[in-house]
Amino acid sequence: MLRTRGWIHAWLLLSPAFVFLIAFTHYPALTTLWNSFFTTPRGRRPRRWAGLDNYDTLIADPVFWKVLGNNLIYALGTIPLSIVIALAMALWVNRQFTGRSFVRMAYFTPTVLPMIAVANIWMFFYTPGFGLIDQIGSALGFGQTNILGSADSALYGVMAVTIWKEAGFFMIFYLAALQTIPVSLTEAARIEGAGSWTILRRVTLPLLMPTTLFVSINAVVNSFRMVDHIFILTGGGPDNASSLLLFYIYEVAFRFWDTAYAATLTVVVLIFLMGLAIGQFFLFDRKVHYR
Amino acid sequence: MLMTKFKAAAAALAFAAAPAAADVDLQFYFPVAVGGAAADTIEELTAQYIAENEGVNIEAIYAGSYQDTVAKALTAARGGNAPQLSVILSVDMFTLLDEDLLLPFDDFATSEDDKAWLNSFYPAFMENSKTDGKTYGIPFQRSTPVLYWNKEAFAAAGLDPNTPPTTWDETIEMGKKLTLRDDAGNVSQWGVRIPSSGFPYWLFQGLTTQNNAILANADGNEVNFDDPKVVEALQYLVDLSKEHEVMAPGIIEWGATPKAFFEGQTAMMWTSTGNLTNVRDNAPFDFGVAMLPGHERRGAPTGGGNFYLFKGASDEQAKAAFDFVKWISEPEQSAKWTIATGYVAPRPATWDTETMKSYAADFPAVLVARDQLEHAVAELSTYENQRVTRVFNDALAAAITGQKTAEAALKDAQAQADEILQAYR
Amino acid sequence: MTLDRLFNTVAAWALALLWVLPLAYAVWTAFHPAAYEARFDLFAPLTLENFAKAWAAAPFRRYFLNTFILVTVILLGQLLLCTLAAYAFARYQFPGRGILFALVLVQLLIMPDILIVENYKAIRALDLVDTIPAIALPYIASGFGIFLLRQTFMSVPKELEEAAQVEGMSSLGILLKIYVPLAVPTYLAYGLVSVSHHWNNFLWPLIITNSVETRPVTVGLSIFSSIDSGVEWSVINAATLMTSGPLLLAFLLFQRQFVQSFMRAGIK
Numbered sequence: 001m002l003r004t005r006g007w008i009h010a011w012l013l014l015s016p017a018f019v020f021l022i023a024f025t026h027y028p029a030l031t032t033l034w035n036s037f038f039t040t041p042r043g044r045r046p047r048r049w050a051g052l053d054n055y056d057t058l059i060a061d062p063v064f065w066k067v068l069g070n071n072l073i074y075a076l077g078t079i080p081l082s083i084v085i086a087l088a089m090a091l092w093v094n095r096q097f098t099g100r101s102f103v104r105m106a107y108f109t110p111t112v113l114p115m116i117a118v119a120n121i122w123m124f125f126y127t128p129g130f131g132l133i134d135q136i137g138s139a140l141g142f143g144q145t146n147i148l149g150s151a152d153s154a155l156y157g158v159m160a161v162t163i164w165k166e167a168g169f170f171m172i173f174y175l176a177a178l179q180t181i182p183v184s185l186t187e188a189a190r191i192e193g194a195g196s197w198t199i200l201r202r203v204t205l206p207l208l209m210p211t212t213l214f215v216s217i218n219a220v221v222n223s224f225r226m227v228d229h230i231f232i233l234t235g236g237g238p239d240n241a242s243s244l245l246l247f248y249i250y251e252v253a254f255r256f257w258d259t260a261y262a263a264t265l266t267v268v269v270l271i272f273l274m275g276l277a278i279g280q281f282f283l284f285d286r287k288v289h290y291r
Numbered sequence: 292m293l294m295t296k297f298k299a300a301a302a303a304l305a306f307a308a309a310p311a312a313a314d315v316d317l318q319f320y321f322p323v324a325v326g327g328a329a330a331d332t333i334e335e336l337t338a339q340y341i342a343e344n345e346g347v348n349i350e351a352i353y354a355g356s357y358q359d360t361v362a363k364a365l366t367a368a369r370g371g372n373a374p375q376l377s378v379i380l381s382v383d384m385f386t387l388l389d390e391d392l393l394l395p396f397d398d399f400a401t402s403e404d405d406k407a408w409l410n411s412f413y414p415a416f417m418e419n420s421k422t423d424g425k426t427y428g429i430p431f432q433r434s435t436p437v438l439y440w441n442k443e444a445f446a447a448a449g450l451d452p453n454t455p456p457t458t459w460d461e462t463i464e465m466g467k468k469l470t471l472r473d474d475a476g477n478v479s480q481w482g483v484r485i486p487s488s489g490f491p492y493w494l495f496q497g498l499t500t501q502n503n504a505i506l507a508n509a510d511g512n513e514v515n516f517d518d519p520k521v522v523e524a525l526q527y528l529v530d531l532s533k534e535h536e537v538m539a540p541g542i543i544e545w546g547a548t549p550k551a552f553f554e555g556q557t558a559m560m561w562t563s564t565g566n567l568t569n570v571r572d573n574a575p576f577d578f579g580v581a582m583l584p585g586h587e588r589r590g591a592p593t594g595g596g597n598f599y600l601f602k603g604a605s606d607e608q609a610k611a612a613f614d615f616v617k618w619i620s621e622p623e624q625s626a627k628w629t630i631a632t633g634y635v636a637p638r639p640a641t642w643d644t645e646t647m648k649s650y651a652a653d654f655p656a657v658l659v660a661r662d663q664l665e666h667a668v669a670e671l672s673t674y675e676n677q678r679v680t681r682v683f684n685d686a687l688a689a690a691i692t693g694q695k696t697a698e699a700a701l702k703d704a705q706a707q708a709d710e711i712l713q714a715y716r
Numbered sequence: 717m718t719l720d721r722l723f724n725t726v727a728a729w730a731l732a733l734l735w736v737l738p739l740a741y742a743v744w745t746a747f748h749p750a751a752y753e754a755r756f757d758l759f760a761p762l763t764l765e766n767f768a769k770a771w772a773a774a775p776f777r778r779y780f781l782n783t784f785i786l787v788t789v790i791l792l793g794q795l796l797l798c799t800l801a802a803y804a805f806a807r808y809q810f811p812g813r814g815i816l817f818a819l820v821l822v823q824l825l826i827m828p829d830i831l832i833v834e835n836y837k838a839i840r841a842l843d844l845v846d847t848i849p850a851i852a853l854p855y856i857a858s859g860f861g862i863f864l865l866r867q868t869f870m871s872v873p874k875e876l877e878e879a880a881q882v883e884g885m886s887s888l889g890i891l892l893k894i895y896v897p898l899a900v901p902t903y904l905a906y907g908l909v910s911v912s913h914h915w916n917n918f919l920w921p922l923i924i925t926n927s928v929e930t931r932p933v934t935v936g937l938s939i940f941s942s943i944d945s946g947v948e949w950s951v952i953n954a955a956t957l958m959t960s961g962p963l964l965l966a967f968l969l970f971q972r973q974f975v976q977s978f979m980r981a982g983i984k
Contacts, residue, residue: 006808006809006810007808007810007811009804009808009887010804010808010810010813011804011810013800013801013803013804013808014800014801014804014805014816016796016797016800016801016857017797017798017800017801017820017857017862018801018816018819018857019857020797020853020854020856020857021819021820021823021857021859022819023838023853024828024831024835024838024853024854024855024857025822025823025826025827025828025831025854025857025859026819026822027834028828028831028834028835028838029826029831029834031834031837032831032833032834035833035834042389042390042391043389043390043391043392044389044390044391063685085731088727088731089728089731092724092725092727092728092731093728095724097721097724097725097728098725099729099732101971102732103728103729103731103732104971105968105971106732106733106735106736107731107732107735108967108971109735109736109739109964109967110735110738110739112912112960112963112964112967113739113916113960113963113964114915114916114918114933114934114937114959114960114963115916115918116916116918116934116937116938116959117934117937117956117957117959117960120937120941120952120953120956121738121739121741121742121953121956122738124741124742124745124753124949124952124953125738125741127544127547128539128541128543128544129539129551129554129556130550130551130554130556132738132741138477141475141477142477143475143476143477143478144477144478144539146539146540146541146542146543148542148544149487149488149541149542149543149544149692150540150541150542150692151688151689151692151693151694164735164738168735196720217825221824221825221827224830225827225829225830227919228918228919228934231918231922231938232938232941234488235488235489237488237489237542237684237685237688238541238542238688238689238691238692238694239685239686239688239689239692239694240685241692246829246830246832246919249832249833250832250919250923251681253832253833253836254362254832254836254923255358255677255678255681256675256677256678256681257365257386257677258678259833259837262833263833263834266830266831266833266834269830270826270830273825273826273830274826276825277822277825277826280825352927353927353928354926354927355926355927355928355931355939356939359926359927359939360926362926363846363926363927366840366845366846366926369840370840370843370845546941550948550949573750575751
């Protein structure tokens with residue numbers, strides 16, 4: 001009796017949060033899948049069962065493959081680089097030196113800015129002819145660049161902005177982790193004659209492993225989720241060279257008004273994230289994080 | 292939406308208190324693409340109309356960008372409370388028809404007078420407003436691209452500062468003289484700038500029209516992207532930077548274009564007439580405005596927004612909305628709107644008013660856009676418009692950035708567009 | 717050893733300067749006339765005109781109000797819902813606990829940001845399109861918040877709770893008088909993260925709003941900077957700084973607390 005009352009208490013405490021969680025995360029994830037099997041309803045043509053038609057379209061859609069490829073390059077390019085930079089930042093800022101608080105501020109500030117604002121700032125950087133990069137370039141005798149306007153460099157231009165914004169955020173996690181490493185440990189290693197490089201490789205990095213995993217997962221999710229800057233910088237162009245999956249989903253759903261196909265594209269993202277979740281379950285020791 | 296409902300309720304209450312009998316309430320969505328002052332002008336005009344017409348109440352709702360407005364109208368219509376009237380891009384006509392949302396203006400133009408009014412607009416603007424013999428849009432905030440040139444740069448290059456290029460070949464010839472390089476070969480000033488970011492199809496349509504090609508049929512279900520003349524036009528655009536080196540390579544930002552012009556980065560630019568005031572205020576040198584250069588013929592697209600009547604309106608509401616549109620397109624109102632915003636007045640009658648005449652006398656550049664209208668054609672518009680133009684834009688970008696040849700890019704685009712439009716034939 | 721030290725310090729500084737450059741340049745152009753935006757001149761005259769222009773050109777006052785309401789509504793909702801749920805997970809045993817907790821964790825990966833298509837439909841069905849609640853609803857229940865608070869609550873010594881029970885305190889009283897006060901650093905850290913996240917959020921508000929009365933600053937800024945008739949960088953930079961200003965200022969003032977509360981909350 002007392003036990004069932006406890007159960008009811010717990011369920012009552014959980015219910016408000018679960019109403020929202022289910023309504024805006026779990027249920028829509030399922031309806032996404034369901035709707036990907038129908039056509040998009042239009043005023044003159046109601047929706048009908050489409051079977052796997054939308055998936056056939058997806059497989060035949062060159063833009064989808066392009067965008068998927070972009071997303072992989074984007075993830076593979078930004079994640080390791082921002083993590084390495086974040087780690088370097090944290091190691092540096094964790095030591096005592098003149099101007100440390102300024103340096104830490106410089107690293108972290110981009111994180112606080114809205115991505116839209118960041119993109120505006122960088123847009124001016126990249127502008128051919130009179131943007132800052134070209135101003136500096138021309139002072140050094142280089143010609144004009146057109147980073148965002150060329151198919152081979154637009155995606156990298158977008159990635160640079162991401163790294164600039166994210167590295168400082170990840171640095172915080174590393175900094176937090178570094179401060180939990182007992183000084184005695186590194187001291188002991190030093191007494192035994194280990195150089196700073198060896199200490200970093202043998203002591204610090206292994207102890208930071210859980211943080212690295214946590215940060216990586218975070219970064220992967222962000223690489224699917226964060227597309228704000230594309231709106232300002234390139235609009236996905238030229239010829240989809242800098243478009244990412246979520247940006248393409250947005251376009252299909254809210255510019256072309258083809259919600260069924262947008263749902264189909266979303267299913268692909270969901271599959272990736274599910275894969276990540278399963279991978280995390282096996283890879284990422286639960287003791288590290290959930291306890 | 293809640294806010295809107297609240298306002299509507301408040302308006303209803305206010306009117307319930309008033310003694311007037313058969314009142315008509317209208318909702319009217321409008322976008323503004325050129326800045327906040329224009330919104331004030333629309334609200335002013337609406338208020339004037341309400342004051343002059345007892346028993347009609349119009350609630351003018353500023354809905355943001357064109358994109359916002361069409362989204363808002365679609366959402367409201369799906370929820371069963373469409374506005375009775377809205378200004379939306381002329382190229383969205385087929386999309387709105389596909390959603391079964393529009394009433395033709397012809398249903399309400401019953402008198403001879405009304406029918407004459409329907410025929411009193413520049414034909415170039417009406418091309419985007421009719422299909423199947425019916426008129427679904429009335430031109431309102433419409434524009435067209437023109438050529439701006441830097442007179443000082445022309446003089447410095449030994450060219451006549453008052454003679455802009457009038458043909459494709461002249462653009463290249465003059466462009467070569469206007470393109471300045473330093474000793475290391477780095478360009479400090481380009482000859483011409485035709486922006487290609489975001490919606491390159493619009494300016495490119497200037498080139499195709501000049502080459503005597505029409506991109507889409509009037510039913511909005513056929514496109515001619517792989518027409519050899521279109522290929523030729525794209526090749527010309529690509530060659531401006533690749534072959535003749537008078538234009539910067541790669542995609543050129545639309546937004547940064549006026550600034551590049553002011554900074555002397557380019558001696559000529561193609562952009563919308565909507566930039567006239569901006570250029571007049573900010574160019575630190577003497578500039579000129581001309582029609583786009585021609586090739587086989589002169590040519591330019593039109594652009595901008597039309598009035599649309601929405602289904603779901605009661606007969607009275609639709610009639611009142613029709614009457615309002617007719618009123619706001621009268622020469623006096625239209626002149627006021629054109630002067631406040633820089634949009635091209637859509638009826639010849641407006642240009643004959645004293646107000647417009649004295650405005651044009653003061654700033655003759657505004658006449659260029661009007662004169663170009665006789666050469667202008669409909670902006671590219673089809674069913675699934677956003678998607679089809681997107682396919683076309685991607686092809687243009689692919690050719691401009693050298694990913695594909697002009698021919699291959701346009702062939703691919705044609706195939707994709709055919710597939711999308713198949714359902715509408 | 718000292719060489720190593722010197723190298724590290726120089727490298728740290730070099731990276732910091734590189735990192736701060738874009739922002740510094742944005743600040744510089746925002747405070748100088750438009751004519752100088754494309755040529756750097758140390759002695760260019762200072763001006764506040766760009767800010768005045770930006771402020772006048774778009775209804776930023778309203779956008780700020782909208783954003784302020786938005787982040788407040790979200791934060792209050794999240795704190796309430798997450799506290800209740802986290803308490804249940806931390807201190808109750810009940811059937812379905814494992815599965816329900818797994819469902820919470822799912823949201824750490826599958827965020828509402830990705831489900832824009834279906835969430836838009838849901839909001840339309842509720843007839844809430846273009847309202848501030850519509851922007852907030854998908855984020856009110858935060859998996860991250862529940863997870864974080866549960867961790868903190870679990871570290872509260874059981875003896876404290878048992879003592880309170882002996883004194884006859886109700887479960888809700890225990891939550892409010894014992895758990896919540898002990899979790900203040902977590903609340904603070906989570907609050908900062910939540911506020912900065914939703915202040916900066918863009919895609920969902922872009923989709924779900926279409927009028928001045930509901931648009932947050934990020935969406936307002938994007939519309940402002942993509943007008944048809946060309947851009948003035950100095951004014952856009954002024955607007956950009958303005959929109960991120962309050963957050964930036966808060967961060968600069970509370971930098972230490974910000975970083976420390978992050979660490980103390982045990983986010984590692």
